[in-house]
Amino acid sequence: MMKSIGYYNGRIEPLEQLMIPALDRAVYFGDGCYEAVYLINGVLFGLEEHLDRFYNSCRLLKLPFHLDRQALKAELQKVIEAVEPDFAGMLYWQASRGTDYRNHAFPPPEVKPNLLMFARPAALDPIHPKPLKLISLEDTRFLHCNIKTINLLPSVMANQEAHARGCDEAVLHRGSRVTEGSHSNILILQNGTLRTPPADELILPGITRKHLLALAGEHGIPTSEQPFSMVELMNADEILVTSSGALCSPVCEVDGIPVGGKDPDTLAVLQKAYADKFLRETKQI
Ligand code: PDD
DSSP, rough: OBBSEEETTEEEGGGOOOOOOOHHHHHHHOOOEEEEEEEEEEETTTHHHHHHHHHHHHTTTTOOOOOOOHHHHHHHHHHHHBBBBOOOOEEEEESOOOOOOOOOOOTTTSSHHHHHHEEEOOOOOSSSOOOOEEEEEEEEOSSTTTTTOOOOOHHHHHHHHHHTTTTSEEEEETEEEEEESSEEEEEEEEEEEOOOOSTTTTOOOHHHHHHHHHHHHHTOEEEEOOOOHHHHHHHEEEEEEEEEETTEEEEEEEETTEOSSSOOOHHHHHHHHHHHHHHHHOOOO
């Protein structure tokens, strides 16, 4: 049993020792896509939805991933079996377009994709998520944000900027239109409605976002997937940040200005519904 597990094309090692070839196209082109899923009690939370999104990313990138759903699940299971029984943390996997000399055009068909995975412990408190402080930044990413590609440099720059300014996350906007966080989705509560930008090419269709929209529906909270502005965000009754690594956290500040806190009851309904779903499906209750 190891604390952090690394996996590369079937080989399992302690993560810190894992080596991969320099000619993996992930290294010099970021030519691949990934998923990050929370693993606890041997359960990958929301796995089927993550698999759907992963195969969709492969399709959009024309990446001929060679393992079908069952075969990929079997590889994920090998990592689950290699971690300690009380492991709780993120399981990350990425597929790249194989190993070959650097060439912008795709490699020949005999070059198979590479599968890299790692599992690292990470705490997650679904019941008392910490209110987050955000900064706002112009979204300078490309127009394929719906693909979960490993090309994340603008997101890295934005998140670092947030940390440099003593905050947790950056909320990105194109002009006045809010898109998403650097590694999360953004939702707001406005007059009792849960609003989030539409799942177009400007955002990643987050699994946590999807779960939260469904739970809102089940609890009689109206939902809307129409664009909204930074002004609407700043004036929202509540702001929520969602991701697999942090689930669903409220926001208390954007650019140093206090925000949200005006609809704690609806927020509490959503948070409780989310925590219950998470704890139930991961066999914690
Ligand atoms: N990031 N938007 C972006 C740009 C993201 O990178 C993520 C997740 C999300 C939320 O998606 P989900 O609810 O499916 O996790 C939205 C992961 C956690 C990461 O890069 O580590």
